[in-house]
Amino acid sequence: MGGKVVISIVSLILVVGVVIGAVVVVRHGNSEVSGASRGSMKSVDKFCEPAPFKDACARSLESVANNASATPKDYLIAALQATVEEVNKGLDVVGNTKIDEKNDSFHHMAVEDCKELLGYAVDELQAAITSVGNSQLHTLSDRVHDLLNWLGAVYSYQTYCIDEFEKPVYKSSIQNGLLNATRLTNNAMDIVASLSDILKSFNIPIPSTNRKLLGAMGHDGFPTWFQAGDRKLLAQQESGQLVPNAVVAKDGSGQFKTISDALRAYPPKGFTGRYIIYVKAGVYEENVIVDKKQTNVFIYGDGAGKTIVTGDKNYGIMHIQTSNTATFYEMIHH
Template structure:
């Protein structure tokens, strides 16, 4: 068989695998580690977007032709970092020349998001590039998570223009860098290095407790009374603590020189009217309140109030390994103010335990990375759990509330934009029931479990109680009559209970599945979907690893 024919067969096989991945959550690219025929063009032809790959390397001399897939991955990530820096610089320059305050707000979000993209790509590069005589410092699953986040950041940048009803001026600014395509190539190549079931380990180690939590800190989440918590700082509105605002305590945490140890902030009972941010590099912060009914952080930002969806959040969490216990995050903008986020999290390996997240449209933005919610209450109306994290909600109470007249409730709007992103929303062993304000009008409001925000949207509902108000169809298209994503999404249900659990009248989309075996459903459990057995043990947070 001649080499040209072999190349064509190989390329056809790659594209077939990519097509299959659209319909199955566990498929990954299978690539030949020793494929060297055709120079760099031959390698680029194995990616979903060959042209940006070829263009970059043709214009950058001095690279060594890879001999195996792991070397090609490093080259791709390096190229993508270079393009991401260019994109951020172009956005920064545009911001300096922009006088429109609405566009300035969009650009500010995008500059931050592209900055984080550079962080995630650099983190990946450092993790998969072993130093001489040492092993690489992260797993391929870690790398896939961080690459997924990098792509999510670029996707999050775009909708800001529509939030303010201004023309899309962002895409032309960054289009010449082809950054999204290059990240997709990185995801596909790294996906080819992922062994089946690789989600079971992370940098935290396969067994025992992750290095970022000490034995003393493990007991913090086990304490029944927040008053017994040995806090680094105490926040109290009445002046009885170290500071009177939550953000002041977070800022002090961010100024510490060493961020490897847990920094505990005890927030005494009270209503704190402020918007808080735990920024990048402010890692290992823990907020502990006096209970979700007693300690409340509340704000009222919204899109109609002049903020982007991203920046409307009452609480924005970015630092690694964030933990919250016994708090409420609330957005009071109301149902008539459009998108209004109560909590936005892009904190990797983060935990929210016994928290209440309250709003209407777009309440909880599970933006990116790996997240775990246990024993939480989540209130909202339209798309009120949305984003593109790999997230599991376990033993949570999900409470659709009364929307505006004529609106339907949609619980999830998952934002997976690439088939190789290891992201999705998993709702496990929880309850979906009406909030008190919905009950009087429950017969006039339709409620769905989700709709596809992005083409490869992925949401699963496992062993969850579905109250009678959930529509027999279960799921909704993005808009009435739309077919967007219906063949490429992955929505699934497994052994749910309650009056609305029957799948007899569910949608008949190609992307909807009723899971019948434990092995299929277990792919979306804490243990496998977010590698929870590597970082949740001994935190004091109860969790179920499997089904």
């Protein structure tokens, strides 16, 4: 009996020893993994430093966080792709919000508008991803202004989407569905705004840029950042030599009586160059929507106080979505 007890105790000691040894090996293994990835985690921390939602930023980089050779460009693409995924999740929430048009036409239309707006948000993010992907690492900071424009549009679309809804039950659902998307968009905007500092922290040389300030004016009176084609176009317009594709005149002396009709005559797919619309003097009571597929549209009139466009859509009186009340509404294109 005593011998059995001694043998059992010895066996127990051996088992415990094996377990302890296993724990030591596992812990040692974790230590080695942590040591290998410590540099990557420091890189993630540096990249996410400007982000207001740092935990969300770190999670958005999981696909590249363990890649020791990942660059700020890889991190930025990963962050933008994660934002696309969250916007699409929000789009699913909106799509699953079923509202009967007969019982509540206002919120039924809000759902449709919201789906459209979030679709535009995805387009903007994809354009940003393509822009970053086509950039060299050392010239990435040259894309800051374009990226901020796209991301600003994404944030606006998300905000407009939420603002479309009045009833708390719908608004809170959409807001919660877009919570991660809005946080990642905020993160991306702050990161891009600090991109030059981030690149410097990674010891990436940034070449000097010749980018002109928006307010800088050339000798011809046009902003210096205007491309040659745009400058020529505006110069022709000022001199009266510009030949429009469509003429709008309320008195019937043009091809169209409304700007909207002129836009509906936009050439079919495959058109290149500028689509120029000249709007003669008069008061045009309409809400003009330039579709995102209608690229390179140039509209000009006879001057302030002569060519006047005024819309009368009103949220408070007509009870329509705010996004549909603008006199001129351009669906952003690339």
